[in-house]
Amino acid sequence: EIVLTQSPDTLSLSPGERATLSCRASESVSSYLAWYQQKPGQAPRLLIYDASNRATGIPARFSGSGSGTDFTLTISSLEPEDFAVYYCQQRSNWPYTFGQGTNLEIK
Amino acid sequence: EVQLVESGGGLVQPGRSLRLSCTASGFTFGYYDMSWVRQAPGKGLEWVSFIKSKAYGGTIEYAASVKGRFTISRDDSKSIAYLQMNRLQTEDTAVYYCRRDLGCSGGSCQDFWGQGTLVTVSS
Numbered sequence: 001e002i003v004l005t006q007s008p009d010t011l012s013l014s015p016g017e018r019a020t021l022s023c024r025a026s027e028s029v030s031s032y033l034a035w036y037q038q039k040p041g042q043a044p045r046l047l048i049y050d051a052s053n054r055a056t057g058i059p060a061r062f063s064g065s066g067s068g069t070d071f072t073l074t075i076s077s078l079e080p081e082d083f084a085v086y087y088c089q090q091r092s093n094w095p096y097t098f099g100q101g102t103n104l105e106i107k
Numbered sequence: 108e109v110q111l112v113e114s115g116g117g118l119v120q121p122g123r124s125l126r127l128s129c130t131a132s133g134f135t136f137g138y139y140d141m142s143w144v145r146q147a148p149g150k151g152l153e154w155v156s157f158i159k160s161k162a163y164g165g166t167i168e169y170a171a172s173v174k175g176r177f178t179i180s181r182d183d184s185k186s187i188a189y190l191q192m193n194r195l196q197t198e199d200t201a202v203y204y205c206r207r208d209l210g211c212s213g214g215s216c217q218d219f220w221g222q223g224t225l226v227t228v229s230s
Contacts, residue, residue: 001171036152043204043220044144044152056217087152094168096154 002026004088006099012107019075021102023088028068032092035064035073038101039084047086048073080106109133109219111205116224119195129188129205129221137161137183140208143190145201146223155203156190173199195228202226 003026013019023033031051036044046055048064051071061076075082083106088099115127129141142157156179159166167179178191188205202223209216 038152043223045220046218049209049216049218053216056212056215089152089154095170096157098152098154101151 001095002029002090002093002097004090004097004099006086006088006102008102009100010103010105012105013078014107015078015080017078019073019078019082019104021073021075021086021104023066023071023073023099025069025071025090029090029092031067032090033064033066033071034089034091035062036087036089036098037082037084038087044087075104078104109207111207111219111221113203113205113221113224116203116226118227118229120230121195121197121228123195124191124193125195125226127190127192127203127205127224127226129190131186131188131205131207134207134210136181136186139210141179141181141188142206142208143179143188144204144206144220145199145226146204147198147201150201153201158188192226195226197228200226200228 005024007022033051035048037047038044047058047062052064063074065072085101085103087101110132112130119125140159143155145153145155156169158179158181176194180189202225204223205221207219209218
């Protein structure tokens, strides 16, 4: 099973700041990595698929990069609605797996 | 508008069974792979199972934690995906989400999730 490790566990920032979230895979997932945002009581929302492609309707302030084992989600300038939990997820091999999540909180 | 509506969750005793349904609308159900993903209270996400479209052979996979106990299926004529859960354990307590695989239009792709249904396994 491919293990995804996200860092940091918690990120405290203010609106307007830049957020950088990391995801490291225990083995290569090529570019088969997605990023999800989840708010309390809601289903996950796809932000980025295949490492760097924004999903439909996702604002341009969200961007993804990386390949192989190291990936990054960047939010260029945080909006109040961006504070949430973020998960990376791989679909390279079954079982598909998620990282443990990064809680992006307001400082 | 794409909609996925899960149903069938509830409180069940350990060892008993439950069947979840995911009723889809707004797209051609048979064209898409469907999955079940769960989230235990206060925890992260776990991909439970998927079933590919018949065009891709209807391939099925299960997480090790549910293999042999859960069965995924689909009825393309009714646009419903099912998750039959047998021999339920307390650790199966979670919100269960139905997910439709990526669909692409105009150079961008999107998946869709239901609102989730809570399964509580407790005596």
